[in-house]
Amino acid sequence: MKIIIGSMNKTKIEAVKEVFPTDQVLSYSAESSVSAQPFSDEETRTGAINRAKDCIAMNPDAVGIGLEGGVMDVDGQLFLCNWGAMIDLKQHVHTASGARILLPKEISEPLRDGIELGDVMDSYAKKQGVRHNEGAIGIFTNSLVSRKDMFLHVVTLLRGQWEYWHDSNLKSSE
Numbered sequence: 001m002k003i004i005i006g007s008m009n010k011t012k013i014e015a016v017k018e019v020f021p022t023d024q025v026l027s028y029s030a031e032s033s034v035s036a037q038p039f040s041d042e043e044t045r046t047g048a049i050n051r052a053k054d055c056i057a058m059n060p061d062a063v064g065i066g067l068e069g070g071v072m073d074v075d076g077q078l079f080l081c082n083w084g085a086m087i088d089l090k091q092h093v094h095t096a097s098g099a100r101i102l103l104p105k106e107i108s109e110p111l112r113d114g115i116e117l118g119d120v121m122d123s124y125a126k127k128q129g130v131r132h133n134e135g136a137i138g139i140f141t142n143s144l145v146s147r148k149d150m151f152l153h154v155v156t157l158l159r160g161q162w163e164y165w166h167d168s169n170l171k172s173s174e
């Protein structure tokens with residue numbers, strides 16, 4: 001099976017390759033068609049779906065996967081939120097979300113001022129390319145859960161749902 005992941009970010013590409021080790025995995029810089037920094041569950045999930053759609057727009061013989069990072073407000077506090085979408089060969093859209101953790105005020109204030117999380121994290125952690133490595137989730141979990149680990153779980157949830165609904169003749173989601 002040919003799978004196209006709609007990002008050049010290595011944490012996302014590696015997560016898809018690990019969950020689909022025997023499939024051909026290609027990467028493509030897909031459009032999310034939402035803000036660079038999504039601010040709700042709905043917007044983040046839409047970004048993931050749009051990326052998956054963009055991946056297969058010119059490649060109907062491929063499965064598209066979109067992974068999108070965002071933040072969401074819960075009771076006035078910002079949490080990390082991540083969504084994944086997989087559009088299979090039958091055009092069925094599967095979605096799943098990732099773990100959420102609280103972002104401290106030092107992060108949420110610049111985010112509310114319009115700065116992207118990736119940039120805020122680099123200056124907070126005094127590192128370059130946090131988004132391509134451990135991610136905010138890695139920094140704020142003391143390196144126990146990396147951004148790739150979080151996407152591995154999301155892509156596993158996508159694969160599992162796809163197998164359940166479409167890999168079995170015994171079940172139907174319709």
Ligand SMILES: O=P(O)(O)OP(=O)(O)OP(=O)(O)OC[C@H]1O[C@@H](n2cnc3c(O)ncnc32)[C@H](O)[C@@H]1O
Pocket residue numbers: 006007008009012036037038067068069070116117118119121130131132134135136137138147
């Ligand atoms: O190249 P793409 O696929 O766009 O990868 P990205 O790192 O920009 O990731 P997203 O667009 O999915 O995430 C939206 C924004 O949130 C940032 N972001 C999301 N999760 C992050 C994390 O765990 N650590 C650092 N930045 C994160 C990211 O850098 C963007 O500014």
Ligand SMILES: [Mg+2]
Pocket residue numbers: 036
């Ligand atoms: Mg981005």
